[in-house]
Each structure stands twice: as C-alpha cells, then as structure tokens.
Amino acid sequence: MKGEIQLVQLNYKKKHIKKHWSTRTGLKLLRVQAGIDHWTANFGASAEGHYKYFDETLPNQNDKERAAARREGRKEYIRYASAHIFVDRYKALELVPLDEVCFGANERKAGPLLSTLRATHSQYPGGNANLLCIHIEMCVEPDGTIHPDTVKRTALVHQYLQKLFPQLKDTYNRFVRHFDVTGKNCPAPMVKDPSMYKYLLDMTAGEIEINPIVKPQQKEENEVIKMAVVVYSDADLSVGYDLANEKKCGLYNRKSLANEALKINELMVVGGPMEGLEKKTNRVIDLSGTDRWDTRKKVIHYLGK
Ligand SMILES: [Zn+2]
Structure with missing residues (x-):
C-alpha cells in the first residue's frame, strides 16, 4: 500500500436517533437557509460514538434529570442538543433527517448574529437559527485537532447538501461557523485560525481540489x-x-x-x-x-x- 494515495470519499450513512423532546423533536425546518459547521469538542469521539450519545445517553440523562427535578421541586438542568450530520475520518453519519430541526445554535438570547438566520416560531420566540439550518459536526481527534480527512469529508458533505438544496451553492454565504451565528468558540480550531475555515470552504467551492492526484513530475526537455x-x-x-x-x-x-x-x-x-x-x-x-x-x-x- 506504500505510496498509494488514500482518497477521501463521502461515505454518507443514515442512522437516525430516536425522537425525544431534548434531542429530536421532529419539528420541521421552516426552510434550509444555511449550513452551520461545528466541532464536537469531544476529543476522540467518533461519529458512531455520537449516535449512541444522542440516541441513548443524553435522552436518558435528561429524562432522569427532569424526573428528579420534579420530585425534588427544583429547577431542571436539561441539555438540549443535537446535530444533523457527524463527520469523522471515516464516514459522515446523518443522525437527524435533514428536514427536521436540531438544537445546534440557539444559546444567544438576543437571537442569531446573522439577520438572515433569525427565524421565529410560536415554539421558539425571539428568533432561532435552528429553524433554518442544517448542523454539521466535525469530530475531533484525541489530541484536539480536526483530522485533514475529516475536513475534506466535511467539504464533500457541503457539496452533497448543495446538490439537495441548490440555494446552498452560494458557498461562502450559505456555510458559516457556529461562531458566526452566536459567537460561540466553535469550531474552535477554525475560530482561532479562520484560514482553516476558508480552506474548508475553498474545497467546498471547488477552488481547492479535495483529492488532488499527485502526478509524477514530467521530465522537462533540457x-x-x-x-x-x-x-x-x-x-x-x-x-x-x-x-x-x-x-x-x-x-x-x-x-x-x-x-x-x-x-x-x-x-x-x-x-x-x-x-x-x-x-x-x-x-x-x-x-x-x-x-x-x-x-x-x-x-x-x-x-x-
Ligand atoms: Zn457548535
């Protein structure tokens, strides 16, 4: 295998988590306005690992917390969280159907920083980007970096979404970092170094080849x-x-x-x-x-x- 170039493939799989009030409500998106890119901030956890977390661990945890809070007559501490697609070095895993709302970027009480993503709904007054966005989570390596193959695959996921939702073809306006929407430090490596995010979008837009074929250098005529x-x-x-x-x-x-x-x-x-x-x-x-x-x-x- 030495010297062989490993090409990054989309490898898109669907494995939907069960419906739950704290992760997947089943509420439909109003429309698809943008894709929001995240990192999981969960060092070493794969896409499959996140399936288990959002299908089982988190719903159970929230159910227990709600029951305990009611029993004890105290305020409940619920984590509302989910994202549509988790990308790691090996695959892209769709956890939530792309026409449903995920809890990905609504921690800013005054609504999203981008006015184009400020949607209101009777269930979510005040404006909420989640009603208009597909959330994409990049998994993180044990050392806290995002693997280059994960970044490449994320560009392939963007392109896949652009085929499904042609309005997203305006790459540089329709894909944003979580940071751009609410100011959260996410995806942290791409907030720290914005050129890394530009690199991702350049691959999405085809400005940079995702799988460059390295040709043997042609011998020039003397x-x-x-x-x-x-x-x-x-x-x-x-x-x-x-x-x-x-x-x-x-x-x-x-x-x-x-x-x-x-x-x-x-x-x-x-x-x-x-x-x-x-x-x-x-x-x-x-x-x-x-x-x-x-x-x-x-x-x-x-x-x-
Ligand atoms: Zn995020």
Missing part, C-alpha cells in the same frame, strides 16, 4: 542555452564572474550546473577537471590552469586582452 561559464571553487569565482560578464552569459558552479536541466552549446570551464561536463555541453572550452593564477592568465588570454 533547455538549450548558447554559452555559460562554470567555476570549480570560490577561488575561481572572481575571474569566472569577469568572464561571464564579458561574454554576457550565465555563471554556474559545478553543483548548480549539475542540478539544472540545461544543455549548453559552449561551456567555458574555469578551474577543475573536465570530467562529467560532456553531458552538459557540446563544446568544452578548457580555461583551467594549474592554480588560480594560471587560470586567470588563461582567461585573460582567451579574452584577447
């Missing part, structure tokens, strides 16, 4: 140049420079010449042996002397001075 000077060491640099200047051509040292995809018609060699240079040139002009002074003498003679 560029042919008329003439050049090559020096052997720094000792010859000064005279090599003068020669190149006089002939109005390029100056290379041995190493830089070896690394260039060049073919040189006429190569003036200033210092050092001729071995290995025949591959680079059709004609060697040997100006190397026994030492730097001798080399300089040869160059001056060559220039006819």
Whole structure:
C-alpha cells in the first residue's frame, strides 16, 4: 500500500436517533437557509460514538434529570442538543433527517448574529437559527485537532447538501461557523485560525481540489542555452564572474550546473577537471590552469586582452 494515495470519499450513512423532546423533536425546518459547521469538542469521539450519545445517553440523562427535578421541586438542568450530520475520518453519519430541526445554535438570547438566520416560531420566540439550518459536526481527534480527512469529508458533505438544496451553492454565504451565528468558540480550531475555515470552504467551492492526484513530475526537455561559464571553487569565482560578464552569459558552479536541466552549446570551464561536463555541453572550452593564477592568465588570454 506504500505510496498509494488514500482518497477521501463521502461515505454518507443514515442512522437516525430516536425522537425525544431534548434531542429530536421532529419539528420541521421552516426552510434550509444555511449550513452551520461545528466541532464536537469531544476529543476522540467518533461519529458512531455520537449516535449512541444522542440516541441513548443524553435522552436518558435528561429524562432522569427532569424526573428528579420534579420530585425534588427544583429547577431542571436539561441539555438540549443535537446535530444533523457527524463527520469523522471515516464516514459522515446523518443522525437527524435533514428536514427536521436540531438544537445546534440557539444559546444567544438576543437571537442569531446573522439577520438572515433569525427565524421565529410560536415554539421558539425571539428568533432561532435552528429553524433554518442544517448542523454539521466535525469530530475531533484525541489530541484536539480536526483530522485533514475529516475536513475534506466535511467539504464533500457541503457539496452533497448543495446538490439537495441548490440555494446552498452560494458557498461562502450559505456555510458559516457556529461562531458566526452566536459567537460561540466553535469550531474552535477554525475560530482561532479562520484560514482553516476558508480552506474548508475553498474545497467546498471547488477552488481547492479535495483529492488532488499527485502526478509524477514530467521530465522537462533540457533547455538549450548558447554559452555559460562554470567555476570549480570560490577561488575561481572572481575571474569566472569577469568572464561571464564579458561574454554576457550565465555563471554556474559545478553543483548548480549539475542540478539544472540545461544543455549548453559552449561551456567555458574555469578551474577543475573536465570530467562529467560532456553531458552538459557540446563544446568544452578548457580555461583551467594549474592554480588560480594560471587560470586567470588563461582567461585573460582567451579574452584577447
Ligand atoms: Zn457548535
């Protein structure tokens, strides 16, 4: 498998959680106005893990809390929470049908920061983005990062949603961070570094390829140049420079010449042996002397001075 490029696939599965008053009420969205991106803030928990949490753990916890609060005659502490789609490194899991309301972004009492997402309903007075939005949760790695494959898959989820809801094709206006809606630090890595979110949206919009195929670099045809000077060491640099200047051509040292995809018609060699240079040139002009002074003498003679 070494060297094989793993392509990120959408791998979209539906596994709906049961209806419950604190997670999935079954209330229908008024319309789909936007997609809201989140992170789960739940380090190391997968999409499947969240299915279990929202299908079972949280409803049970809330039922118990409600019963206990009533029994004890105190205020109840309920966590209303849910999201439509959970994305991790391996799959995208739809927990709630996309035409239903989820509890994802309504913690701001004054209503959403974006006026386009301020919806009212008899059950939710005051404006509530949840009535208009599909919530997408990015799962988090054990170290608190969002895996690149999760980010890529989220872009694929965006594109999937854009096919279902063409109004979402206006990527940069129709996908927003939870942070943009209520000011919550979510998805935290993309609040801290907004360019990470832009990267996600650029992939959604097709500006950046989600699965770039790495092509083997094509061998370029050797560029042919008329003439050049090559020096052997720094000792010859000064005279090599003068020669190149006089002939109005390029100056290379041995190493830089070896690394260039060049073919040189006429190569003036200033210092050092001729071995290995025949591959680079059709004609060697040997100006190397026994030492730097001798080399300089040869160059001056060559220039006819
Ligand atoms: Zn959030």
